[in-house]
Amino acid sequence: MNKTDNQMLVIFGASGDLTARKLVPALFNLYQGRHLPENFTVLGVSRSDLTDDDFRKKVVGQSKYLEENIKESDAAFIDRFAEKLFYEDLGKEYDTSYENLRKRIFDLDKAHGTGGNVIFYLSTPPSLYEIIAKNLADQGLNEEKRGWKRLIVEKPFGYSLASAKALNEGLHRYFKESQIYRIDHYLGKETVQNLLVTRFANSIFEPLWNRNYIHHVEITNAESGGVEKRGGYYDKSGALRDMFQNHLLQIVSLVIMEPPIGAGPDEIRNEKVKALKSLRIMRDDETLHNNTIKAQYIASVINGEKIKGYRDEEGVDPESNTETYAAIKFFVDNWRWADVPFYVRTAKRMPTKVTEVVIHFKSPHHQIFKDSGMNNKDNKLIIRIQPDEGILIKFGVKVPGQGFKVERANLDFYYSSLVENHVMEAYERLLLDAMQGDATLYARADEVEAAWEFVDPILDYWKNNKDVKTYGYSAGVWGPTNADELIEGLGMWRNPSENLADDPGFCVIC
Numbered sequence: 001m002n003k004t005d006n007q008m009l010v011i012f013g014a015s016g017d018l019t020a021r022k023l024v025p026a027l028f029n030l031y032q033g034r035h036l037p038e039n040f041t042v043l044g045v046s047r048s049d050l051t052d053d054d055f056r057k058k059v060v061g062q063s064k065y066l067e068e069n070i071k072e073s074d075a076a077f078i079d080r081f082a083e084k085l086f087y088e089d090l091g092k093e094y095d096t097s098y099e100n101l102r103k104r105i106f107d108l109d110k111a112h113g114t115g116g117n118v119i120f121y122l123s124t125p126p127s128l129y130e131i132i133a134k135n136l137a138d139q140g141l142n143e144e145k146r147g148w149k150r151l152i153v154e155k156p157f158g159y160s161l162a163s164a165k166a167l168n169e170g171l172h173r174y175f176k177e178s179q180i181y182r183i184d185h186y187l188g189k190e191t192v193q194n195l196l197v198t199r200f201a202n203s204i205f206e207p208l209w210n211r212n213y214i215h216h217v218e219i220t221n222a223e224s225g226g227v228e229k230r231g232g233y234y235d236k237s238g239a240l241r242d243m244f245q246n247h248l249l250q251i252v253s254l255v256i257m258e259p260p261i262g263a264g265p266d267e268i269r270n271e272k273v274k275a276l277k278s279l280r281i282m283r284d285d286e287t288l289h290n291n292t293i294k295a296q297y298i299a300s301v302i303n304g305e306k307i308k309g310y311r312d313e314e315g316v317d318p319e320s321n322t323e324t325y326a327a328i329k330f331f332v333d334n335w336r337w338a339d340v341p342f343y344v345r346t347a348k349r350m351p352t353k354v355t356e357v358v359i360h361f362k363s364p365h366h367q368i369f370k371d372s373g374m375n376n377k378d379n380k381l382i383i384r385i386q387p388d389e390g391i392l393i394k395f396g397v398k399v400p401g402q403g404f405k406v407e408r409a410n411l412d413f414y415y416s417s418l419v420e421n422h423v424m425e426a427y428e429r430l431l432l433d434a435m436q437g438d439a440t441l442y443a444r445a446d447e448v449e450a451a452w453e454f455v456d457p458i459l460d461y462w463k464n465n466k467d468v469k470t471y472g473y474s475a476g477v478w479g480p481t482n483a484d485e486l487i488e489g490l491g492m493w494r495n496p497s498e499n500l501a502d503d504p505g506f507c508v509i510c
């Protein structure tokens with residue numbers, strides 16, 4: 001197990017939603033699991049006028065997000081956790097009170113023995129990331145003379161390739177790349193990490209993992225919820241920036257990457273960058289028209305409940321063309337994947353919440369049982385990222401009796417059968433990794449830029465071309481029917497069942 005040094009976590013944006021909803025509950029779980037070092041403090045920082053006590057009440061004592069995490073309901077245990085939390089009010093101007101902040105960090109470090117090791121977690125609006133990094137550097141808080149200093153940066157990392165590059169350059173002025181941890185919470189999910197293990201810890205999949213055996217790859221990321229209270233943010237972002245550029249391209253990179261020479265952070269990330277750089281960038285309008293689809297959910301009624309259309313959501317422009325559904329077909333220009341189409345879709349207000357990767361295998365070269373009921377391309381490997389995490393292999397078996405009638409069968413594995421213990425939530429795992437100085441599951445500067453390089457032309461085309469349609473789809477259906485045209489010749493998008501276990505297996509086809 002890696003060592004966790006004594007340290008302090010300074011959270012900028014401590015009065016915000018992410019701190020209360022994700023960061024503090026993750027820290028509490030780490031505390032319950034005895035993963036925090038002996039000497040550990042959290043210093044919350046923002047402009048709101050709060051005392052240490054107010055902050056503790058807000059994110060621990062009165063927090064609705066912590067309730068479900070509390071297994072040891074002993075009040076004294078919870079108090080001991082709360083006592084590790086402190087708060088510093090930066091006043092109305094974030095860039096002035098940094099001298100006080102330095103003194104506070106110094107005093108807390110001395111009082112609690114955190115060894116000069118500090119993680120700065122930026123959970124503020126992204127426009128402040130570079131300013132905060134500069135202000136920290138002005139106070140010498142980026143220097144590693146006594147203890148290490150690390151900077152965790154929340155998403156979104158940039159709005160385009162140019163802004164991501166500018167942000168990287170800005171942060172690199174004050175912090176070294178080895179100090180910067182760009183968070184992508186999908187990389188903290190066990191099942192996303194398991195993509196690496198499935199591929200590279202087994203000898204049964206990798207020999208088939210290429211253009212010789214794989215016909216196409218389909219990735220679905222669906223949410224049943226809408227934009228909730230984040231309409232203002234989402235309307236400027238859209239599904240492509242919000243989910244595809246980061247989380248889904250991270251999944252793609254793990255599916256397509258070459259075997260790394262080892263499991264170290266740079267060994268894995270070097271391969272991911274190479275993978276992202278091999279995505280074929282769509283440059284001309286015809287390609288962009290034929291391979292991308294955007295859509296928006298419209299008002300509908302589900303089980304008697306009225307669901308608002310996207311344009312009626314709070315914070316959303318009533319004439320908005322921002323996509324809540326994006327489907328992209330693309331190719332990967334390298335030896336392994338030449339001519340294999342990839343289909344990736346992400347959307348809100350779908351029939352269910354599900355994320356899965358489906359590897360569709362080619363038919364056997366010579367089909368002996370072609371009249372038997374087995375369809376072409378019936379071999380599939382389904383990797384269920386969430387929920388009902390697991391892996392399903394679909395293959396043909398002989399129906400008992402005369403002749404050769406074939407049925408499809410499922411061979412399945414469920415994470416739930418494996419894990420009795422607490423499975424770390426993504427933020428828990430990622431925070432612990434950063435505390436231990438392991439950046440494997442964090443995105444490197446060149447990775448983020450390579451992903452933007454692929455996404456930028458699609459965004460430009462959607463924004464600048466008046467002929468691009470934003471289709472409508474009723475909340476609660478699998479997106480616009482036009483999306484099936486993208487996948488034409490292959491039938492249609494897979495319809496993921498809510499539970500992997502319910503996936504049709506033994507069904508007679510003929």
Ligand SMILES: NC(=O)C1=CN([C@@H]2O[C@H](COP(=O)(O)OP(=O)(O)OC[C@H]3O[C@@H](n4cnc5c(N)ncnc54)[C@H](OP(=O)(O)O)[C@@H]3O)[C@@H](O)[C@H]2O)C=CC1
Pocket residue numbers: 012013014015016017018019046047048049094122123124125126128154155156
């Ligand atoms: N919430 C979520 O589920 C997710 C959030 N993120 C990212 O995390 C970051 C924080 O998100 P979230 O907590 O939801 O945002 P909130 O708006 O809830 O909180 C933002 C925080 O930043 C501070 N802040 C806001 N505006 C300013 C300003 N102009 N100057 C200085 N400080 C400001 C606020 O504190 P105060 O006003 O007291 O200064 C508050 O503590 C964002 O980058 C977001 O994209 C990423 C994934 C999911």
Ligand SMILES: O=C1O[C@H](COP(=O)(O)O)[C@@H](O)[C@H](O)[C@H]1O
Pocket residue numbers: 223242243
């Ligand atoms: O980053 C984001 O992710 C969530 C979906 O995360 P999940 O872990 O629940 O799958 C998404 O709702 C949000 O819009 C996006 O910003």
